[in-house]
Amino acid sequence: MSVDGLRRAARGAVSGMPREFWWLWTSTLVNRLGAFVATFMALYLTLDRGYSASYAGLVASLHGLGGVISSLGAGVMADRLGRRPTMLIAQVSTALSVAVLGFMENPVAIAGVAFVVGMASNASRPAVQAMMADIVPAKDRVRAFSLNYWAINLGFAVSSTGAGFIAEYSYRIGFLVEALLTLCCAAVVFLKVPESRPDRAPVASASGGRAAGPAGIRLTDVLRDGRFMGVVGLSFLVALITQQGYVGLPVAMGADGLTSSDFGTAIAVNGLLIVVLQIPLSRFIESRDPRQLLIVSTLFLGYGFGLTAFAGSVAAYALTVCVWTLGEIVNAPTQSGLVVKLSPAQGRGRYQGVYTMSWSVAGLVAPLMSGVVIDNWGASWLWMACALLGTATTLGYWLLMRDLSAVAEQGDRVVETGDAAVRATAAEPSARSDAGDEQPQPQIQPQPQPQA
Known part of the structure; x- marks a missing residue:
């Protein structure tokens, strides 16, 4: 595709989204x-603090455990209290706990506050995903999730670079800067993002479950939704594979005699490709069969990591990163769109909470998996395991989604009327409060930054 073609694709990818989406x-x-x-x-x-690597691992595990716990609770809050209050509570709590963490001295206190930070920082994700599904029409949701995924990776790439310079001067300043920016995020939500939770909308599970009233979607209903929980299980496997790029890959490269800067060079390809290709490819993704996209993207993920077994130089490792990153670019928004299709409108917070939990649990399991496999059998077996997991996940998507198209279309027709009412209600206060404001536009062609 030419530069002009990429520019046109990017322009088409960002057009037509509601104003509320761009504030979110x-x-x-x-x-x-x-x-x-x-x-x-x-x-x-x-x-900076001189603690052991095992203690640092314990703190990281507690941080991840907090995210696992908060995923379910935040999903329930998003349905009961609303998307906007849940995001505000989560973001303000994150800002306060991060600021406090920067001043903790006692190792027990550090571990405890890190657990709270993990809970608070992960709590806004189900609400954000649910609100995005509320305010964006069904035909544009995959594109919306693609744009959101691009923002996450662009922000992370820039923050990793800037935070590295801040850390050389003072880690505490880094904590305070994160707290300040998180408060700014909460301010944007408070001032510009209206509530989108549906009050009265038809509720029917896109996976064929029974209809329910406004208070009829419970967490147990989500866990009994067999098709959706199948997607959650496959999502866990996808996350388990993807996490190896950050836990298994640096260890394997170190075993080959490569340095941390070599790993930084290789993994920077991941962030670069996402920033450059995610938006131009979003139109292509939303117009294709999600079943085919998930099957192909999972093969790219699994076998991209599988190819790492044959890498021995920085260039070879970077090439494998290119392969699995292409799978990541396609899989992430497509899978998010599938979760929305399977989620009743009034239970989106709970459904998104369970889906988010699959990634949080994978974040806990992936380091253990890589460590045990590499220590006992070597890195090549880890990459072989990734290829096998990718194959199993591909087969799972093929079996699970054989009749999904008709079911999902039926679910979309059931909830679309309610969603339209939600978007109209959300747009009214926004139109009054934002009169004269210009719609914020995303940076379509940023200067790529390496992702740490």
Whole structure:
């Protein structure tokens, strides 16, 4: 595709979205621009505070465990209290806990506050995903999730670079900067993002479940939704594979005699490709059969990591990163769109909470998986396991989605009327409060930054 073709594709990818979506997108970008704790926690504890690597691993595990727990609770809150209050509570709590973490001295206190930070920082995700599904028409949702995923990766790439310079001066300043930017994110939500939770909308599970009233979707109903839980299980496998790019890959490259800067060079390809290709490819993704996209993208993920077994140089590792990154670019928005199709409108918070939990659990399991496999059998077996997991996940998508198209279309017709009413209600206060404001536009062609 030529440069002009990419420019036209990018322009088409960002057109036609509601104003409320762009404010939500802006809050996501601001939030990710301040991502400091998750990136530099291990270096802060080992280099700045002098703790052992095992203690740093314990703190990272507690941070991840907090995210696992909050996923379910935040999903319930998003349905009961609303998307907007849940995001505000989560973001303000994140800002306060991150600021406090920067001043903790006692190792027990550090571990405890890190657990709270993990809970708070993960709590807004189900609400954000549910609100995005509320305010964006069904035909544009995959594109919306693609744009949001692009904002997450762009923000993380920029923050990783900037935070590295801040860390050389003062880690504590890094914590305070993240707290400040998280408060800015909350301010954007408070001032510009209206509530979108449906009050009275037809409720019918797109996977064929029974209809229910406004209060009829419970967490147990989500867990009994067999098709959706199948998607959650496959999502866990996808996340388990993807996480190896950040836990298994640096260890394997180190075993080959490569340095941390070599790993940074290789993994930077991931962020670069996402920033450059995610938006231009979003139109292509939304117009294709999700079953085919999920099957092909999972093969790219699994076998992209499988090819790592044959890598021995920085260039070879970077090439494998290119392969699995292409799978990631296609899989992430397509899978998010599938979750929305399977989620009743009034239960989207709970459904998104369970889906988010699959990624949080994978974040806990992936380091253990890589460590055990590499220590006992070597890195080549880890990459072979990724290829086998990719194959199993591909087969799972093929079996699960054989009759999904007709079911999902039926579910879309059931909830679309209610969604339209939700979007109309959300747009009214926004139109009054934003009179004269210009719609914030995303940066379509940013200067790519390496992703740490």
